[in-house]
Amino acid sequence: MTWLLVAAVCLLTCAGQIAQKIAVSRWRGQTPSLAGRLRSPWLWLALASMGLGLLLWLLVLQRLEVGIAYPMLSLNFVLVTLVARYGFGEPTDRRHWLGVALIVAGVVAMGASA
Amino acid sequence: MTARHGLGLACAACSVLLVSAAQLAMRWSMTRLPGLGAWPQWLAAPPSALGMLVLGICGYAVSLVCWMAALNHLPLNRAYSLLALSYPLVYVGAALLPGLGGALSPGRTCGVLLILLGVLLVNARRSPPPAS
Numbered sequence: 001m002t003w004l005l006v007a008a009v010c011l012l013t014c015a016g017q018i019a020q021k022i023a024v025s026r027w028r029g030q031t032p033s034l035a036g037r038l039r040s041p042w043l044w045l046a047l048a049s050m051g052l053g054l055l056l057w058l059l060v061l062q063r064l065e066v067g068i069a070y071p072m073l074s075l076n077f078v079l080v081t082l083v084a085r086y087g088f089g090e091p092t093d094r095r096h097w098l099g100v101a102l103i104v105a106g107v108v109a110m111g112a113s114a
Numbered sequence: 115m116t117a118r119h120g121l122g123l124a125c126a127a128c129s130v131l132l133v134s135a136a137q138l139a140m141r142w143s144m145t146r147l148p149g150l151g152a153w154p155q156w157l158a159a160p161p162s163a164l165g166m167l168v169l170g171i172c173g174y175a176v177s178l179v180c181w182m183a184a185l186n187h188l189p190l191n192r193a194y195s196l197l198a199l200s201y202p203l204v205y206v207g208a209a210l211l212p213g214l215g216g217a218l219s220p221g222r223t224c225g226v227l228l229i230l231l232g233v234l235l236v237n238a239r240r241s242p243p244p245a246s
Contacts, residue, residue, distance in 0.1 A: 054174070055150075057140075062145065065141075065208060065216050066138060066140075066141035066208045067209055068222065070137050070200075070201065070205070071204070071225065074198070074201060074233055077194075077232070077236050095238060096235070099231075099235030101232070102229070102232030102235060103228070103229050103233060106224075106228030107225070109221055109222070110222055113219055113221035113222045
């Protein structure tokens with residue numbers, strides 16, 4: 001259950017960042033008023049993901065040492081890499097994949113010693 | 115180092131320190147508060163725990179603002195590499211500061227170092243294509 005919560009926080013963080021990126025890219029080239037910006041559904045999706053993520057994160061912190069749980073949020077870099085590669089078709093070099101493998105190995109090592 | 119770059123580094127450093135402190139504060143308070151399911155009991159919870167939770171969430175919010183300011187002045191890969199420093203910072207802080215119940219162990223230290231190295235590799239600037 002605790003690991004599921006950690007995974008959900010990572011997914012929500014990643015979703016929030018993608019929604020943020022889309023919201024900002026829609027504003028590019030124009031300067032919408034504050035009211036115009038606040039009408040962006042992507043902005044609200046980003047805020048909702050981050051808010052829910054924070055709530056679930058507090059649940060994680062009730063069950064898991066922060067020194068173990070917090071470094072696990074680095075899985076976000078793995079998710080973002082996968083989305084960039086397979087969602088947006090951005091090129092990913094070998095060094096990048098090695099980094100992803102080290103992050104996963106590190107998170108497994110942290111989980112094993114929890 | 116340009117002034118713009120220096121400002122970016124300062125914002126990133128603030129963000130890293132704030133987010134690390136916020137994580138420690140949130141952990142400290144959440145171990146002293148009843149579960150979220152029993153939220154009505156939160157009103158009877160020690161004020162220090164609730165106060166620390168509010169401080170932690172505010173610190174987290176301010177760290178996000180510093181982060182966005184840092185992204186304005188620094189290249190993305192540099193900024194994210196700096197963010198990775200918060201992982202060992204929280205790990206060591208949770209073990210050394212009182213009341214957090216964290217502990218250092220060889221396995222955990224290896225894990226944090228692997229994560230740090232991994233994030234640095236993911237964000238390493240690509241080497242320029244070889245000159246022909």
